[in-house]
Amino acid sequence: MASITGFGGAFLRAKDPDALYQWYERHLGLIRSEGGFAFPAPTQHPQIVFAFFREEEEYFPPAQKAMINLQVDDLDGVLDRLIAAGVTVDPKRDRYDFGIFGWVIDPEGNRIELWQPMG
Template structure:
């Protein structure tokens, strides 16, 4: 039977795509592909990708924001500390669970972004 094998992409609307691409390149180190978008080779990420729904009034991320990006990182504190030094809006709250550590930032378009450092199998 044909089936879904994973995510193919994340798509956000913005008034100024060029500026947002530049911000993500500068602060998050993402590199645009020849196709003009960011891509991640699958072997670099934790084998689990979460797809979840939230009620319209759930406060986990701003209700006016219809979707939130969750990016996997290898050193949450290192990435967030660097972003603070670069003047990026970073939520001071950081949380740890048995499945990983989480932190948040906001891009110039006002999108809240979640960073996740998964627990690695030793």
């Protein structure tokens, strides 16, 4: 039977896509390719989460229709670097047995979740 084999991407609307691409490249180290950012398969951790939130849920701003989650290998290191670069970083950190989470805000006000998976 034909089936879904994995998560293919995330798509966000932007007022200035080129400026936003440049910010994500400069501050998050993503490499732009045709059609957006591509992540080579060997660097991706095996778990990817696709979840729905109620409209009024405040896990991320209710006015924000989607939130991207990027996996990192050293959450504190990434956030320290972003703070030094003047990026808006939420001081809150959530730690669970499956990972550590932190958040940043991009230039268009989108809350981005950073996740350091455990193990």
